[in-house]
Amino acid sequence: MFLIKCPYCGERDQQEFKAGGEAHIERPKQPTELSDDEWAEYLFMRKNIKGVQFERWNHAHGCRKWFNMVRDTSNDEIKAIYKMGEKPPAQ
């Protein structure tokens, strides 16, 4: 059970949060101009790395804000947490 530091509320138990998959996948601004393959790339393809991964998390049972997390999936170490729209930290 992680202890997650919500950037708005502070440290809270993992059960207050919801994981939202890979971060920094921007919704295409002009979907109609994409080929089927390009759209499928956005829609379906997600990384599943053993190691450092950039993820979206939501403080669902708290402030309901979304934020980003850098997590090492091999040992679940949370390396960084930053707000939506902020630049990801250099690796």
Place this chain on the structure above:
Amino acid sequence: MTKNLRVKSSEYIDETNRISFKFNGKTYHGFKGDTLASALLANNVHLVGRSFKYHRPRGIMTSGSEEPNAIVQINPGTSRTEPNVRATEVEIYEGLEASSQNCWPSVEFDIGGINNFLSPFFPAGFYYKTFMWPASFWEKYEFFIRHSAGLGKSPTSSDPDIYDHRNIHCDVLVVGAGISGILAAKIAAKNNFKTLLVDEKNELGGSTVNENNEFNKIDNKNPSEWLKKEIEELKNIKNLEIKTRTSVAAYHQYNYLLAKENLTDHLEAKDKTNKIRQRLLKIRAKKVILATGALERPLIFNNNDRPGIMLSSAIKKYSEFYGVACGSKNVFFTNNDSAYESALSLYNKGINVEAIVDIRNQSESKIVKKIEEAGIKIYWSHTIVDTAGYKRLNSISIMKLSNDGTSVTGSKISISCDCLGVAGGWTPAVHLYTQSGSKLKFDEEKQIFLPNQNTSEQISVGSCGGDFKIDEIIKNLNQKLKDSLNIKETDLDKIKVEIDKENSKRNIWLLPSDKPLGKTKPFVDYQNDATAKDIKLALREGFRSIEHVKRYTTTGMGTDQGKLGNMHALGIIADTAGVKMGELGTTTFRPPYTPLTFGTIVGRNVGKFFDIFRRTPINDWHVENKAEFENVGQWKRAWYYPINGETMHQAVQRESKAARESAGILDASTLGKIDIQGSDASEFLNRVYTNAWSKLAIGKCRYGLMLNEDGMVYDDGVTTRLGENHYLMTTTTGGAANVLGKLEDYLQTEWPELDVYLTSVTDHYATASLCGPNSKKIIKKIIPDLDLSDESFPHMSFKEAKIGNIQCRIMRISFTGEHSYEINVQASYGKDLWEKCIEAGKEFSITPYGTETMHLLRAEKGFIIVGQDTDGTMTPIDLQMDWIVSKKKYDFIGKRSLYRSDTMKEDRKQLVGLLTEDPNVILEEGAQIVSELNQSPVEMLGHVTSSYFSPNLNKSIALAVVRGGKDMMGKQLFVPMENKNINVTVANPVFYDEKNERLNA
């Protein structure tokens, strides 16, 4: 068997408080402070159970939670009965009853004991090998296997006890209150760290309170005396909370630990009631100090499992702590000095020690000299090759061990004894350490796994960290505490320790016998009856991974999780395969360390708290009017209202007719409601719904379909424009929370530039949906001054009104196809509104209807229910709802996916209506649909999603999804059922009032 073996009064046993208890139906006596095991031993009862596979008689082996054999059923036949409880952990109380498990008819005479003689036919993997063929016979085998397997019996009535959860946050958690834990907790607390000290026993002190020999001294006192003074001092320390009878079950990441606190298990039945039995402590600690100690290892030799064979340390504990002699003719078998401490403890109390068998060549320790001086015979370089005594050990046979330790020589010596203490060295209890994700390394010299790489803020101190001698323990503990807690001076700086230095050890994982391995029974896992032979067989059969050998031989898979024998299993594998133990690794230590009750895990979440449910403000009325309820998400919704013993079918038919013929009323309060405000609200709706919203006039309502980005239907509902920048969205009952979450996600992450605010108002409003040709007249009665003309208040529009002083929002929208109104009021007025409608509707025989009738009425109209007629693979096009998908809008969620090659295929499953040839036959929802009956394998075209008998059409109707169904209008298909094939015809899914004339009726 009634001989009393209580040898000496102990300060931990209250001999003025005599307690009677029953074991296997017979009454025994013990004292306050006894465990079931110590009390039985005091009564000279060793035989307490039968082993799992061979039903061999087994006795008490240990004095703690690592016990593999003495597992009993507590209070059999009562609602408080509990199987697989370790007799070594049960504190006795007046009226306690316990019985042996895994034996029939009794532990003294067990029919299953025949398995012992058939054991050559039960090798490792017996079940996998034997019951594989013929494959079809498995069902027959399974019955017998299930019947004879299993330890203990679960209670059959509900648990009368209360359980609880508690969150604890502390600076320092100390696990284990032996000498290391006590000192660590004291220093942490004294340095202003909020400290919690937990121990699974009811008394603090661990094994050091049994240290009474003259060779070890702390500040010139014997360790036991010194430690008792330290324990006394703990009481006066601030910042320190101590919890006994509390065992840490799990150590998760981020220093999150779960512990079970036992509160009433040691009390008499009359003192248990209305109290919390066990509490799950959810602990978040900034730092964790593991002081979990070490477990003594047995030795693996032929027939090492007879009742009377115990761990040497356990014999010492029973004698020192409980004042009980485990035998009257004691022998010890050892590979290190620990057995001599136990022997000395017995000797000092005048208990007979016959001999010590030591596999080492010699030892120079003072304590060994002392034993020699006492005249106790020591057999150096000898090993036990066999033991005798079926239900109780009566003798051992020993032989000289060869120099390399792999064989025996010379002649056999027989020693008569009734108790054998086995000392195979110590295994640090690193279970919790590894659970936390931290890594071990193998110490080749000490032959133990030790903590190596920590993943969180933690330290392992004392013997669980590899320090076994008091001087090392205190020195290393002191340094680790200073580093970890960042403190400069401690009380430990000045402590003087004298110890008996010698600690030689000779480690042989599997001791030889004069008989070949195939003819011996050296048990490695006592509870699961896995022998060294089984492990070697697994290796011969090609198993290499320790995890595979474990599962194949079941070594370490009992309720004790192999706390005693796992190291030997590893050692035997390493020796046989010729690899180093460090390279082999260990099996995974999984939580819980000791078993938890289900009660502790669920805590208060039982009965009505098991899963929360939501009730509408009108719920009481439904209950008073005998509604049957159904669960929709967490909601309890009125399902139908049977009158005069009606069946569900009868009630639904009546309700459905009434709603179309005169007036019906439905509690629609559960529909999700989201208040949307902001200057970009219209643009936002344009992006989330498939249709266009910009031109929706204030005061108008519109139905919307929401897709996922993959183009599949996600939710639907009517949204009303309340003002220029103000909308009220309704969602499906079950989808409300997810829809809000999804909308928030897009707003926060993809479109943060939009000025839109979302608020869930589902619980703030109660909704009565009034429908039928007389609904208008009823509204007129309740709100006489409201203009209900079609011109002023047409279908799909909204008005604010007042019922008396109560403000309400009325939407003229319809899910039944009838002229209808949805009246929303503040939740607290919901029941009042409902009763007004019922009162006003009396003259029109207003009929309350539930969800089942609602489903039927909408099916007559071909309206979908998201989640029933859709399943996450249906696009709006598949639903034949092309009309709601805007072609003009540049983008909306899911739009691009509607033009993928897959979603544009002609032969996707599409929503159609189905009519049965015989109008009285009602299809089963979920039934498969085919076009050919004689094809094999037959192609499944789709399935029935909704099916009802329509009282208004007087025939059965169904909705279905059928591959290429759009082009099959009028085509005959078949629904094959178990006993018959039903002929159906594909039809328009709108069965009733296709031209929507009734909306304005």
